[in-house]
Amino acid sequence: MQTLNMPLDEETIRSLKVGDPVLLKGVMITGRDAAHKWMVDTFIKKSRQPQGDDLDVYAAIKPLLAGGVIYHCGPVVGGLDTKQYKFVAAGPTTSIREEPYQGMVMKHFNVMGVIGKGGMGAKTLAACGEVPGVYLHAIGGAASLIAQTVTHVLGVYKLDFGVPEAMWVIEVNDFPAVVTMDSHNGSLHASVEAHSKAVLQELLAKA
């Protein structure tokens, strides 16, 4: 199985195809609903003025996201009282909720990998072709197993969003995922949906 070292590079991304199983190694950052809306509103569409620590956080995450990987995950974290953070359970959350934002975020920060579950839509697939990037599918619900691949919690931004919505900077080793959307317009999700739609039409026509 191929190991992907983060940060990623264009040549590696272009070599990846739908169906490839991979193991991720290096530093990634979690981000989900609140983080994506915050990034887009504050720094991309600029419909909202930066407030509080926004500009500092932006400066800190920008280098992490360049060639980097965003993980759609709201973890269970131990050590919240002592700040000796440890990931206890950390599977992927449903990615499609970030569809309105993901392509813009990928292009703005040059994000080359997005990890989540359930797949994403046409806008993200187009961004995968442009940036380039890949969508990596982790196993939904495999939270204890994935947490064991998190070797260090390096820091956390926007903890005021709440534990699940905060941006956790983590170091991982052998984080397992499968490429389900690639930089060549390939999407396993689009093909499974098309197949299941055809079967549904047959079943609905029966009786």
Add this chain to the structure above:
Amino acid sequence: MQDITENILELVRLTSTDLPPDVEASIHRAIEEEEPGSAARGALETIIKNVELSRKNSTPICQDTGTPIFYVYYPSGWSTRVLRQQIEAAIVQATKKAYLRPNSVDSLTGKNSGNNLGGKHFPSIHFEEVEGDTLTIELLLKGGGCENVGAQYSLPNDALNAGRDLAGVRKVVLDAVYQAQGQGCAPGILGIAIGGDRGSSYYASKETLYRKLDDTNPDPQLDTLEKTLVSEGNLLGIGPMGFGGKTTLLGAKITHQNRLPASFFVSVSYMCWAYRRRRMTITNDLVKYE
């Protein structure tokens, strides 16, 4: 009245970290159905590894520990007000011990309460007085990913050519499975309610999820429909995680209730494979978990 906070805490720990045997067995059976080396089979094998690890380490099976949904069946003599306090205390402790993720968010401010409490509806608790002397508490942890793909249909539905009969129910439920794709962490379990109003129908669809996976519906027509929905749902080929494959559903449970002449609702609650539901009974001093 006795203090059962510690017992409720154990119920929460067990529910979050230890998948019930009937669910685990059905995932093992599903592995055998999938092609060796396929992404579908790989996903199911990873799921089983995670289930075993969670049980061993007492860590949450899934990080989305969901809405804690309690059904409390109490004999006379128990105070529901005190039981609610004890459930809430247990939930706070379970959150501190990382059996639960802080999951209760103010819908207006976006602020997470941090302890899984929040108003009258979080956690969700239903009380019902029963005869006898056994207190039963059932708990379902239902995550947001699968909750988001739940659906409610008002029949007739012209687009799906679904009328007000069981044939129509079949059509809309299959549509719900198609719409969900892999988003609800397939393979899923469907809780289906026919009838009621919009609110009671959704509640009833969740109550069916307390049934055992391998039981039979007492109504032969509904039992047949449950089996049909599982086999036809699996023909859709969505597969584990939506990777494609033979296992899209592990089960379907149907209930029905009276409706208004004008209304015919079909509600589908989709439960992910991480089907976390457990039961505790207390008879005098004897506490049992199953």
